[in-house]
Amino acid sequence: MTRGFRTRGLHAGQDPDPATGARAPPLYQTTSYVFDDADYAADLYALEADGNVYSRISNPTTRILERRLAALESGVDAVATASGMAALDGITTALTSVGDNVVLSEEMYGGTSSYFSKTANKRGIEARTVPTLDVDAYADAIDEDTAFVHVETVANPSLKTPDFEAIADVAHENRVPLVVDNTFATPALCRPIEHGADIVWESTTKWLHGSGTTVGGVVVDGGTFPWDAADYDELSGENPGFDIDFVERFGERAFAEVVRHRAVRTTGGCQSPFDAWQTIQGIETLALRMEAHCENARRVAEFLRDRDGVAWVTYPGFEDHETHDLATRYLDGQYAGMVTFGLAGEDDEAAYTAAKTVCESVDLASFLANIGDAKTLVIHPASTTHAQLSHEEQRAAGVGPDMLRLSVGIEDADDIIADLDHAIEQAQSATATTQTGDQQTQTGDQGTQEKQ
Secondary structure, three states, rough: OOOOOHHHHHHHHOOOOOOOOOOOOOOOOOOOOOOOOOOHHHHOOOOOOOOEEEEEOOOOHHHHHHHHOOOOOOEEEEEEEEHHHHHHHHHHHHOOOOOOEEEEEEOOHHHHHHHHHHHHHHHOOOEEEEEOOOHHHHHOOOOOOOEEEEEOOOOOOOOOOOOOHHHHHHHOOOOOOOEOOOOOOHHHHHHHHOOOOOOOOEEEOOOOOOOOOOOOEEHHHHHHHHHHHHOOOOOOOOOOOOOOOOOHHHHHHHHHHHHHHHHHHOOOEOHHHHHHHHHHHHHHOOHHHHHHHHHHHHHHHHHHHHHOOEEEOOOOOOOOOOHHHHHHOOOOOOOOOOHHHHHHHHOOHHHHHHHHHHHHOOOOEEEOOOOOOEEEEEEEHHHOOOOOHHHHHHHHOOOOOOOOOEEEOOOHHHHHHHHHHHHHHHHHHHHHHHHHHHHHHHHHHHHHHHHO
């Protein structure tokens, strides 16, 4: 019997502790595990037996988190990682070799873009970006050296939702998997595997945990991709690191086990037992929190749309949003907890300055580099999260100089709105003062020139 989402968020992957009867998930804060005998130890190291060797590879507490997230994402297994970026690196390590390329939706998180353009490229991996919504462009970019296609459920920070099913069809026609970053939606709103995706990854730091205390990530294996019918030497055939065929040994969980043993095990990008235990606590309230995030985001977006001095607002719940219909279809009729907007300015420089002033003027909201906290967060991407990109790359990623990215929390909506209203007023006052000063300086210069 498949239980409901809320029930799975509380129970999946964990029964009461058989040793003590403890109802809450036990924290196994240990590095290592005693072997029953030498033969069993040898079998574990050869992957001929299932069990725990070292917590860099697996841990009972971490396995509860992994099983729970696999259940919530409609996957067959999962691997918890030290961060979202460690999850992405694990996927890339498992699927790519020197000379391969990855096809990426153009609008993506700045860290993802920097990873592929400034880190993966040093390993001989080419990044090919295509317009996020142009399905034909994905088909044109894929060739015999393409390792995977990558999109985001709700693009960071443009908030566009791609057509997963259409893109998955294109990827599968070319025998490559579709990988989806589901951080912005979480499985509470969208389960990309149900729409054709093969692999999902998330930063558990964000909404999954929800309290801004614990960094982590996860890779979820959909168990659907036919690895033995495609050219992936880590998965099918004799593995380069082990004398086994992962598809034969692990079946539908083959990809998760390759990430565990050939990526995370080797690079050390595991999630600690304590961090996993902390994240489990957050997941128990995920469904309830996402309802509040979504409702508050709607109210804040409506306020900003009507607020004088706000030049534009991007929110997938508005009917004029470019991917409103796709978001309605794939996000279960909800639109996540993110809003982006910009203030009016005489030019890009003025709008850039006004946006930074809003960040410096909020009181309830926090100006910091995170999203998905229970508290409202704001940041100016052009000067922070996407600052490593050129202006052209920023524009391609959907980031303008005036953009403010707002992660709407679960406080009382009226308090969030009042805080933003005050911050916008401060930014407008500062801009007006600057413009007045500039005009006075210009007048003074003209007077001096006339006297001369």
